Amino acid sequence: MKFRLFTLFLLLLVTGLRAQVQYTTESPRIDDINDRDVSIKRIELTDQYTIIYMKFESHQRPGSQGRSWPFSIPQPGGGSMQMESTNNIGFQPTSRLYVNQGERSYKFVRAENIPAETRRPVQPGERVDFVAYFERIDPGYTTFDLFECRDSKGYVCFNFWGVHIINPRRKETYSQRTPKTPVPVQPKPQQPRYKPRTTPGVGAPEVTPKPTEPETPAPATVAINGITRDAKTNQPVIATVTYRLLSGAEASGDEPADSVKSVSPAGNYKITIDRRGVYVVTASAKGYFSQSDTLATNRIDVARDFDLVPIEAGAKITLKNIYFNISQYNLKPESFPELDRLATMMQSNPTMQIRLEGHTDMVGEFDANVELSRNRVNEVKRYLVSKGISAGRIEAVGYGPSRPINTNKTLKERAENRRVEMVVVKV
Template sequence: MGLLLAFGATAQTVEYSTPKPRVDDVNDLDVVISRVDLTAQYTIIYMRFRDGSDEKPSRSPLKIPGIPYPIPDRVGSGDGGHTITFVPTARLYANGGARTFKFIRAENIPTDKRRDVRPGETVDFVAYFERLDPGIETFDLFECSDRNRPGEICFNFWGVHITNPSKRTQPPRPRTQPPAQTPAPTRPRPAPPAPEPAQTPLPPNPTLAVKGTVRDAKTGKPVAAMLTYRMLSGAESNGDEPADSTRAKAADGTYRFPGDPLTVWEVSATAKGYFGKRDTVAIARTEKTANFDLVPIAVGTKVTLKNIYFAQSKYELQAESFPELDKLVEVMKLNPAMQIKLEGHTDIIGDFDANLELSRNRVFAVKRYLMSKGIAEARVEAVGYGHSRPINSTRGTPHPENRRVEMVITKA
């Protein structure tokens, strides 16, 4: 991506960088991931720990999923602050735990002892892991198990969303001169071969494109959807560019819009009678294909609301959830006869009854938001299932896909 990483002894070229990545869930509310960089060798995670003991002197014990008893908020250092460390057995997990990436090293945080953090102090530190496979754009950071470290909270993150296209950009290799032929001893030495022309460099900003097809998810037929696109990052982007739009062709559902190399785009597809869909698309040095299968609004249709966020082990909706729910509000207002059932689910880790109550509280929080936007209470049913209906029931590691809110159309 043209960026150089100078943290540490050796500078590394950054292929993809994701500032402030979206995180589905986190163990310790005092630590955040500020950036994730991908180089040819490493997955580099920048984190920040903020000691809040001076602001929250009476912070109550936390209830962590999977631990049946409350535990204190990190270990005190004796002066009212905290102590921190990073466990070297930490791992990155992806694809439901099928892929594991080892911890390499850390900077500005010890791995063999604990470091004191003064009240109110902020500590920026970096963790290096093996490079994620291209195409893995969501992973879990599992530092340690709180169950095995009584009185501490591990730096565990679930559902970290980053930019990591399936095809990595490789720099062009310069052509090398073929070795000169050794002349036969009885013949005169031939003239040296003419040098080959240098490889034509890639133009500074060749016009590429994002293209694809929009289809009905049930029938496979083309849909003349509206495609709205906005650049999130690029060489000349601050992430605040206005959105533009184009329409997919009615005959075959195809669309196309231009884009420069090494840029990241947010693309949304919407059509009357369908639920909209949004995706993040990264253009490397070739055209990018992004297809959209839109789900029709029909009785029995089930949709997972992808961008609904809650604080860890709590049920208050975070503001980042509002855009997704506002889209649902718009759909329901355009279809006044439509009625839905909201279903809340949790991961399989933790107590069944606690998870059941949490899922109910979360799904009712979504219902209350819809009602605050003018949707009648009678149009929205809410049910919590806890972890009784997991997508992934494999024990041993967290599965973010299990933590979800689903919507079923009961009347169209």
């Protein structure tokens, strides 16, 4: 009997622990990683902890890759979570999670299956699964950085930049929603009793008038509006603005596109929105590169101006909707609509020749970044060729980190430096 009671207690305890998990993010998207031997498999958020499930697998990679940190962080004294060239690993208790460029930090609590003070040896090819517990990240922060240490001679730190998680604000959770006020049910009018007629006109049933139901006002509409103009002269341009609902409560995922025209002479356009959600909006005009943006509509109007770049020799634009996996050059499917528009434009201008220029941020080895940027623009070129564009019309160059457009200090600036640009060589 004692054994059965103890087993039941453990079962209830485990069930209770599982019930505390509020949000789970499997294989989270990560903007940058300091050591490729370690990865984050899953992140769980409970009412107390941020639980990070990690995997280390040694590949006997010599050397270390230093990483600069985008904001000032107090430095712990002593050891750190790091890997020696002899493949020893440990977890530093002074590790921290940071959100919003260091606005808030969350302390390390404990670790499982990895020592917190000393280091343990790891054989080449051996896999170590371990778990790190930190203080609970406040609801509403959906990206954090795991700062462990700064690389030093013989040590590589387990740092992660831009870890994306599911962590909505409290008011957005289902349990916090305000219940709908029940609509009062109008009582049915009683049917009048039939009185048999004894004389003409006497005994006719009395008819009760049906109550008038109040009319429900139509929901207020919102709009996306703005101006389409020439990026060089700042003069209005008459353009076609196409829009399509991508996601929302009433979206099915394959919504048809619709369009409006900007009006002369001011180049104003207005899209009336009757279904709230996220829209992709594209402005296009003859003789100009098309330009797209993703806009969320809620309860107020959204303003978005489009500055269209003329198609002429020397013109340069950034292909903003081109996506790759971290440190890889395979195109993500989200890139195809942007490249399809580019292919259509080149088909409409059969003599046009372009140069694709690839750029990276300044994190990592210079030569490796140059090679990565070259592979990425070559992948874009292969996609355009698959759409019928002659390879002789497309030049591809990889510049790596040599042409940054900002200081590269913050995560936002690093993302801006990782880009693919297109230059018109000949029209």
